[in-house]
Amino acid sequence: MRPDLLPEPPVPAPMLAVAGELPPRREDGGWGYEFKWDGVRALAAVRDGRLGLWARSGTEVTGRYPELSRLPAALAGADAVLDGEVVALDRLGRPDFGLLQNRMHRTGGADVARLAAAAPVTFLVFDVLTVRSEPLLEEPYEVRRERLEELGAAGQRWVTTPWFRGGGADVHAASRDNGLEGVVAKRLDSPYRPGVRAPEWRKVKHVRMQGVVVGGWRPGKGRRAGGVGSLLVGVHDDDGRLVYAGHVGTGFTDAALRELSGLLRPRRTPPFADAIPREVARDARWAEPDLVGEVAFAAWTADGRMRHPAWRGLREDLDVDDVVVEWSP
Incomplete structure (x- = not known):
């Protein structure tokens, strides 16, 4: 048409x-x-x-x-x-x-x-x-x-x-x-x-779902060596800042990881407004926060991280600015 x-x-x-x-x-x-x-x-x-x-x-x-x-x-x-x-x-x-x-x-x-x-x-x-x-x-x-x-x-x-x-x-x-x-x-x-x-x-x-903004990734090991191992993701807080919400390392197919590798746009500094845990930041690769995905997870921790998140896929139907906490921590 x-x-x-x-x-x-x-x-x-x-x-x-x-x-x-x-x-x-x-x-x-x-x-x-x-x-x-x-x-x-x-x-x-x-x-x-x-x-x-x-x-x-x-x-x-x-x-x-x-x-x-x-x-x-x-x-x-x-x-x-x-x-x-x-x-x-x-x-x-x-x-x-x-x-x-x-x-x-x-x-x-x-x-x-x-x-x-x-x-x-x-x-x-x-x-x-x-x-x-x-x-x-x-x-x-x-x-x-x-x-x-x-x-x-x-x-x-x-x-x-x-x-x-x-x-x-x-x-x-x-x-x-x-x-x-x-x-x-x-x-x-x-x-x-x-x-x-x-x-x-x-x-x-029945399972909690959450939209997330991809702000970086960590290199893979073993079978994933040379590519994306896990994603570093965030959500917007009440002030509109992108805050770190955890890293997602499960739920990916090989095709999804290949697709993500081609879509991530590198940047030199983290896009998150808050501090990233040292053990995560040590080998992190930062990315422009323009990809939106969806994860399933168990609950929020006291420090605002998702417990046991699993990747479900990209969500091109969602705007980056619309990604906020859907479940109260």
Whole structure:
């Protein structure tokens, strides 16, 4: 699709959830629950049968997922803005972030067409912001979900996801039993607030995930000799400073390490605002802080380090400046 034919970006950024726990049982009836999908967030604008897709960072990504341009029949003549998640499904029909990594960095051409045919992605829709030019941002979440179901945005590579009024503990348990990442709890009366990380939405994961900024690396040893052994990562504090959050040495595939070696841009001084432990800084190689990744980890230590972090992959859909602590230390 030619860039001049794309719809305008629908909103500055999607509404975001805070990391936390399930609402108390006494408040459960005032919340809706959705499964949390392990993919990349995207806003979709459909106008006159044409699709535009934007990542959470505001980057236009329509060309990366050409299979999604085959719209469901209900959207063929619609004018709508939808919120959802692009996912790659494994053989059991579960989202697999590792499979999606092969698609996130491709921008067009023969490679994208080949991957789209061999391992197509699916767009999981869970909110609607406008429909037939009617703005719905101020409508409560439960009303928007009802309007989404009426729209029938399902078919081809599109799926309208289920949601549940109340019963958060059961939905959370079901997500674990089905190998999913967790749930997102949303207040039934919450409006849609673009670009805001709001407590009216809570993401409750089985494993803690954290976006990180890569600020350096340590040389590998043994099988990794001559390349990257571990990454030195950080997050922004309340004052906007990039502070050191730990080093990540597990979770990498050989392909991921080769890719990272080609993307790291050397610098002479550490990009972190705080002191780096001496044993880490001794052999560290510093890098410009322009790569964002995601790690899984156990907990925060008292000195602000992640315990047992494991690399999950790069996140080109996230801006460096948006990387903050998602879980309270």
